[in-house]
Amino acid sequence: MDSSINIILPRFRSLNHLLLLAILSSIYRFTSSSHGGDSPQELRIGFRVVPDPSVSSFQPIITDSTGNYSFGFLRTNGNQLALSVIHAPSSVPVWSENTNPLARWADPTELFFNGSLVLSDSRTGVFWSTATLGDRVWLSTTSNLQIQKLDGGATALWQSFDFPSDTLVENQNFTTSMNLVSSNGLYSMRLGQDFFGLYANFMGSSPGQMYLKHGALEAKADIVDGHPIYLVLKSGGYLGMFQNGSIPVDVESFNSFQQNTSGNLRVRIEPDGNLKGYYWTGSNWVLDYRAISDPCELPSSCGSYGLCTPGKECSCLDNRTADGSGKCASPETPVSGDFCGAYDNRYKVLRRSGVELPFKEYMGYQKMDSLNQCESACEQNCTCWGAVYSNYSGFCYMLAFPIQTLLAVGDDTKMGYFKVREGAGKKGVNEWLGLGLGLLFGAIVIFAGVLGLGWYRRRKRGVKGYLEEDGNVGIGPYKDLGAASFRSIELCEK
Template identity: 25%
Template structure:
C-alpha cells in the first residue's frame, strides 16, 4: 500500500528542516566576510566560536527590540535565560524586522535599524580583505590579515571574561534590571588616583562605595597615583589589579568557565559555571561587598535596607515616607507630610541603623537631648546618628542633611529620624527589628531605676558636690579664655585670619620647586596666574598665584580658602592645599588635563554628548553649593572659564574667589558691598541693586548652556556689527527670537537654527529642546521665575514633554 501524497510531502519537510538544523549547528558560521550580513529575522544567523562555547547574534531585549550580543552557548538553552557577556547597542535596541549586522567591503562593521539608519559601528577601514571571528575566549575580533582592527574585549559592557583587560580607558557598567539591559547606575572603573572603584551614579547622588570610603586606600591594600592602570581575571580564577587588589576565587584552579560581572545590585562578583545533574549553573566564587545592603543607592533616599538569610535583602520606606516610584527603588522615598516647625516635630529611634555620609555637623561629648535640639531647629536636618566612642569615652552625634545608604547591621548606635509628631506617635519599633549580624556582643549598659528616701539624704555630700561642680565650671571658663587669648597672639599681622581646613598648608619654596620657579603657565585671570606643577608625591597640580594683592584681593583669597574647605563633590574642583607666607598667597588644586570649558569651546573639541554631560555635571555641582553645604555658597562667577574638564571631560566648577558664604536664614536677604562676576554672565540683580540670592548663579548657568548649544558668546558671535551697522543681539535675545519665529511659523525647526553646526556628532532633538527650555527658564529676568539648581538637575535627569517653550 502506498503512502498518501500529503504524508510523503510532510516527511520531506521534516527532512528539510533537519538538514537546516544540522547545517547551522553541526556546521556553524565561524567567520563573517566583507559583503555578508546577519539578519535579526533569522534565528540561525549567528557566529560561533570554534569551541562552540560562545555565540554571537541578535538577542531579544524587549517587545520588537533586539541587541547584537555575545552569550555563553552551553549554560542555558532558552533565549530568556542566556548569560550575556557583551552587547553592541545596549542603550539603543534595533527593530525586529529588517535590522542587520553587516561587514561592509571597506572594513566597517555596522548595525543598521529597519530604516537603514546606522545604530552602531566599529568605525574601521580596511585596505585589504578582512573578516569577523568569534574567538574561543569570547572575544569578537575584526581581523585584517594578522592585524586586529577592532575587538569586543576593548569595549566591555557589564562583564569581564578571563584574560580580558580592564584599563584606564574601559569600565564595566551594570544593567538597569534583569529585564532591562540598558546602562544602569553602577560602574567599575579606574579613578583618577589609579584606584579601582565601584561607583554609583544615581538619579540624585553620585558616590564611590568600594573600597570602603571610610578607610584610606593603603588601609585596604591599595596604592594611589600609579603610572599603570590595568586589571584582569585569568582562567585559573586569579584577579590582579595594578592598584594592589589581588584575590583568588573560591574554586581557584583549572576547571570551570569563569566571568567577573557587575550585577544590577551594584556588587562585583566572580562566577563559575558548575554542572549540576546534566545542567549548568553559575555560582558566586567571590564578591566585592560582603553585605549587600552596603552597596550605595540600592534602596534610594529615605529608605532602609535590611537583610536576613531567609528573606534576603529588602528595602523599606522609613516611617512617614512613601515610595517615589513604586516600580523602582533607586528613586527612594519621599515624606508623606512636610513641616519645619520645631514644635510640630519629634524623633523616632532606629536601633543598629546607619546612614552613610551627608553629615553637615559633628558634635562630640553631646547629650541626646542636645543633638535633638540642634536638629529640630535646622530645617535641612533630616536626622542624626547618635553613639558612644569607647576610645575616648564620650557620646557623639552626626547631624545629617539627607538620608541615603541606610542599612541595618550589628551597630551599637542608633539613628534618630525627625518626623511630624503625628507619625512619631504611630511608630512601632518592632517593625524594624532584624537578626543582628555580628561577632561577640559587647556588654550592654542597662539604666537602673533608683529611688531614695529623703530621710537617708546626706546634706554634707550634696554641698560638696555642688561646690565641686562650680569649681569645675570656673576652671573650664578660665581655660577657654586663656586659649582664646593665646590663639589670637599666634596670628601675625601680615597673615590675617585663615580658618583651619582639612587640607595641607604648603611652604612657598615647595610650590616654587614644584612649578619649576613658576615656569609652566596654564591660565591667567585679572588677579591671578595659574601654573602647572608636580608635587613631592608626584601628583600633578594647578598652582594659583595671586598677584598685586590688594585689601579686596586678600579678602577674596580668604573667602576662597574658607569656602573650599567645606566642599566635597565630584563636580567641584578638589583643593589640596594653600600657602600663606609674607606677601605670597597661593592655592593648590588638582590639575584638570583637558583645561577649561572656554578653551574647549574655542577649539571645537566637544561633541554633543560631552556638552550635554557637562551641562548635567555643572548643574549638580552648583546644586550642591546652593543646597547641600553647611552654609549655602553662592559662586557669583559661573562662566566657561571657571568650568574645568577632567580626563573623561567630567566638569568641575572652580574658582571660588568671588564666592559668598551665606547663612541659611539670610539667603534671601543677602547684600554684597561690590558687584561680582563677569559681564555677559551676570544676572540683572547686580545692575538693579536687588537682593543677591542663589538665582544669580542660575542665570549665569543658563547663559553658559546657551553658549554651549549655539557657539555664540553672551554678547553674540560679532559684538560690533552684523555688517549693516546694527549691533547683533546677545545670545539670550537671539535664541528667544528664533523660538518665537518658530511659534509663528510651523515651517522649519528652530533647533536647527540655533545649534552650532560645527559641532561633531548626532544629538537627540527631544533632549536638545529640553536643554534649551531649561536654559531659557534660567535666564529669566525675574529671579522668582527662575528654577533652583536642584530643580534644574531634576529637569535634566527626568525630562518631560513640555510645549510651553513655543509660547514664549
C-alpha cells in the same frame, strides 16, 4: 564527451548563469547560517543579516572555533535587540552593546560588514558602528570580538574587550579608561589610582556614590605613583591588580583560588550592585566570589525607604512590614528633580531613630551641634533628600539622591530625617482638579445644548407662530405689512 556537454548546455547557457548560481549559493549559505544553522567563524566584507522573526531569544551570527562563544542578536524587551556575545553552553551574555535607542527585532533592522560592523535601519539610521576599515570580523576562543586588518598578519582594529559591558572574562584587561555597568544601569565598577570601586548612580550623574572601595594591599609589589593600574581575572582563580609587570600588587581570591580548575571564569556586576565571580563546571555556573558578603551592605537591598537588619530582614522606615520586594516607596513617588520647583516642595517628613547608612565611610559629612541643625540644613537644601545624624559624633550626612536602604542599629542616638515626595497626593489633587474641570465642561456643554435647542425651535416657528398667537393667519414673516406691529416699527424708524 560530446553527450555530456549536450546535457550541461541546456542547464547553463552562459557564464552569467554560472555566476548567478554561485552568488545565490553564497547568499543561501549566509542566510541559513544567520537563521540558526551552523554559524561561520568569520565575516567578510559584503555580509548582511536581518533579525529572524521566528527566533525568541538569541540568533547566532558568528561562532568561535571551539563552539563555546557566539556573537549575534539577543532579543530583549520583547521586540528589541542587542548585539551580544554569549557563552553558548549556558546562553549567558558576556558582552553586549546596548544601543540607545535599541534597535527593533524586525525589518528594516540589519547588521552588515563593509569594513565597519554596522547596525542600522533605513528609518532611524545607524544605531551603532565600529568605525573601522577592516577586512574581517572574527570571534576568539576567549569571547573577544574583533575587527581585523589582514596585512600579512591579523591586526585588531577594534575589539569588544576594550568596551566591556557588565562582565569580565579570563585574561581580559580592565583599565582606568573602562567601566563595568550593571544591566539596569544603576551600578558600576571603576578603577582609581590604587583601588577599584563600586558606585551607585541613582540620579543619572557619573560616577555616582561610592559604596565599596578595595585598595591594593601591595603585598607583593609597591605601587609606583603616576603609573596606571589595571585589573585582570586570572585563570588561577583571582582578580589581580597589576601595574608594571607580571607580579600583582593585589590579589582578590576566589573560592577556586589555586585549585587548578579547567573551567571558564567570569566576574559580573549584578543588578543588585554586588560584584560576583562564577566558575563554569561544565554544566552550570557556580558562585565563586562576591565582593560584598552581607546583603545589608548593598546600596538598596530592601528597596527605596527600606530598612535592613542582620540576615537581610527587610522592613520599611515608616514601620510598615515590607514584602521583600522593595515596596516601601509609592510607585508614583518621583525620583528626579529637586525640592524647590513648582509642586516639588510637596513632601512630608519621616523621622526614624536607630538607623545609619551602609556606606557612610565613603560619604562626605558636616560637623553640627544638634539634630535640629542637621535637619534644618537638609530642609533648606533643595537637593537634599534626607540626613542621618549621630548625637555621639555630631556628624551630619546629607543625601543628594533618593533614599535607599538603611541599616537598622541598636543605637537610638543615630537618627534619620527623610523627605518623602507626595507623589500619590499630587496625583490625587490632579485627579480631583481634572474631575472638577470635566464636570464644569460637561455642565457648560449641556447648558449650551439646551439654549441651542430652544433657539432652534423658536427659529423653526418663526414669525408665523407670533402671528398665529395674534389671530392672524399668513405664510412667512412679512405676510401682512399693514399690521399694527409693522406700522409701529416703521414710525419708530422715521
